[in-house]
Amino acid sequence: MIKNWFKNIGPGPLVAAAFIGPGTVTVCTLAGVGFGYALLWAMLLSIIATVVLQEMAARLGIISQKGLSEVIRSEIKNPVFKTLAIILILSAIVIGNTAYEAGNISGGVLGLETIVGKPSISVAGLSINLLSIVIGFVAFVLLYIGNYKLLEKVLVSLVILMSIAFLITAIITKPNISEILKGAFIPKFPKDSILTIIALIGTTVVPYNLFLHASLVKEKWHHKADLKFARKDTIIAVVLGGLVSMCIIISAASIQTQDISNAADLAKGLEPLFGSFAKYFLAIGLFAAGITSAITAPLAAAFVASGCLGWSTNMKAKKFRAVWMFILLVGVISSSIGIKSIEIIKFAQVANGILLPVIAGFLIWIMNKQSVLGIHKNNVKQNLFGFIILGISILLSLATLNKVFHLNLF
Structure with a gap:
C-alpha cells in the first residue's frame, strides 16, 4: 500500500516544499514566541484555504493540460486586461521570487551553519559565504537536469526529512495537548496579533504555488482518471506541510524569552531547555526548508514567465532555463555576500498581496467555464469555499x- 502511494505521489510535496520556506519558519517562530498556541487556528484556516485553491489548480492542469499562465493568456480576450494581467503576474512571481530567493538560500545556510560552522573566503574585500554557493550549486544541478521524476524524488525526500525534523523538535518540547487543541479550534485575536495572523495566512496561501501546481501536474498526469490521485496527493501534502508549520509554532511557544527574531534564534533558545540535539533537529529542518524553496521558487518563476510570454514550458528549453538560472544566480550572489534587498522584497510583498485575490478570482472564474473543464468545473460547494477564500x-x-505603506486601515 505504501509503495503504491509513493508511486502515485505527485507535485503535492513540491507545493508543500515551496510554501514552507525560511520565511514561513520565521513567521511561525514569531507566532509561537509572541502568542504561544493562540494563533494555531490561523494556520488551520490557511491549510483549508490552500487545499481548496491547490485542488482547483491541479484539476485545471490535468483537464486542460496547460499551466495557469497559459490559460490566462488564452482566456482573457480583452488585450488591455490581458497585458495588465501578464505584467502583474510577471512582476509578482518573477521579480518576487528573485527577491525571495536570497532568503531561501540564506535559510538553508543558517541550518547548515549550525552543524558545520561558517566557511567563507575573502575576495576583493568581500566576505563570501561558501555554503550559499554549495546550496546554489545543488539547486542548479537538479534544475539543469530537467528531469521531473528526479526532482520529485529529491524534494519529496527533503520534505519528509523536514517534517520529521520539525515534528521531533515539537515533541521534545513536551507541549500541552489540550492547549494546542484550544489554539487550533478556538479563534483568538490577542493584542497586536493581527499582522502575525495575516503573515501566517499569507506565507501559506502563496500565489506562485497555484502556477507551479497547475504546471507540474501535467508533467505527472495526463488523463481525467488521474484526478483522484491528484486530489489525494494535494490533501496529504498540504496537510502535512501545515502540520510542519504548526510544529514550528509549538516548538517556539516553549521558549520563555521574547528576544527571538528568526529561526536561528529559535535554535539558540531551544538549546538551554532541551539540549544541543534539539538545535540540530531544527537546523536540519531549516536546511531542508531553505533548499526546497531555493529549488521551487526559480522553477515556478520559469513556468510563469514561459506561460505568460508564450514560450515552451519544457524544463529543458533554453528560455525556460534562462529564467530560473537568472533567479538562482541573483539569489546566490545576494546570499553569499549578505545583500539585504529590503526595497525589492517590499515590492514583492505588495505585488504578491495584490496578485493573490486577482489570481484567486481568476481561478474561480476559469473553474466555472464548461468550455475549459467540461463536467469537471466547480460544483456549488467548491464555489462556496472559493468565494470565502477570495474574501x-x-x-x-x-x-x-x-x-x-502604513495606511492605518486596521
Whole structure:
C-alpha cells in the first residue's frame, strides 16, 4: 500500500516544499514566541484555504493540460486586461521570487551553519559565504537536469526529512495537548496579533504555488482518471506541510524569552531547555526548508514567465532555463555576500498581496467555464469555499498594502 502511494505521489510535496520556506519558519517562530498556541487556528484556516485553491489548480492542469499562465493568456480576450494581467503576474512571481530567493538560500545556510560552522573566503574585500554557493550549486544541478521524476524524488525526500525534523523538535518540547487543541479550534485575536495572523495566512496561501501546481501536474498526469490521485496527493501534502508549520509554532511557544527574531534564534533558545540535539533537529529542518524553496521558487518563476510570454514550458528549453538560472544566480550572489534587498522584497510583498485575490478570482472564474473543464468545473460547494477564500485574500491584500505603506486601515 505504501509503495503504491509513493508511486502515485505527485507535485503535492513540491507545493508543500515551496510554501514552507525560511520565511514561513520565521513567521511561525514569531507566532509561537509572541502568542504561544493562540494563533494555531490561523494556520488551520490557511491549510483549508490552500487545499481548496491547490485542488482547483491541479484539476485545471490535468483537464486542460496547460499551466495557469497559459490559460490566462488564452482566456482573457480583452488585450488591455490581458497585458495588465501578464505584467502583474510577471512582476509578482518573477521579480518576487528573485527577491525571495536570497532568503531561501540564506535559510538553508543558517541550518547548515549550525552543524558545520561558517566557511567563507575573502575576495576583493568581500566576505563570501561558501555554503550559499554549495546550496546554489545543488539547486542548479537538479534544475539543469530537467528531469521531473528526479526532482520529485529529491524534494519529496527533503520534505519528509523536514517534517520529521520539525515534528521531533515539537515533541521534545513536551507541549500541552489540550492547549494546542484550544489554539487550533478556538479563534483568538490577542493584542497586536493581527499582522502575525495575516503573515501566517499569507506565507501559506502563496500565489506562485497555484502556477507551479497547475504546471507540474501535467508533467505527472495526463488523463481525467488521474484526478483522484491528484486530489489525494494535494490533501496529504498540504496537510502535512501545515502540520510542519504548526510544529514550528509549538516548538517556539516553549521558549520563555521574547528576544527571538528568526529561526536561528529559535535554535539558540531551544538549546538551554532541551539540549544541543534539539538545535540540530531544527537546523536540519531549516536546511531542508531553505533548499526546497531555493529549488521551487526559480522553477515556478520559469513556468510563469514561459506561460505568460508564450514560450515552451519544457524544463529543458533554453528560455525556460534562462529564467530560473537568472533567479538562482541573483539569489546566490545576494546570499553569499549578505545583500539585504529590503526595497525589492517590499515590492514583492505588495505585488504578491495584490496578485493573490486577482489570481484567486481568476481561478474561480476559469473553474466555472464548461468550455475549459467540461463536467469537471466547480460544483456549488467548491464555489462556496472559493468565494470565502477570495474574501479572505482581499482582506490579506488590503492588510499587506497597509503594512507596507502604513495606511492605518486596521
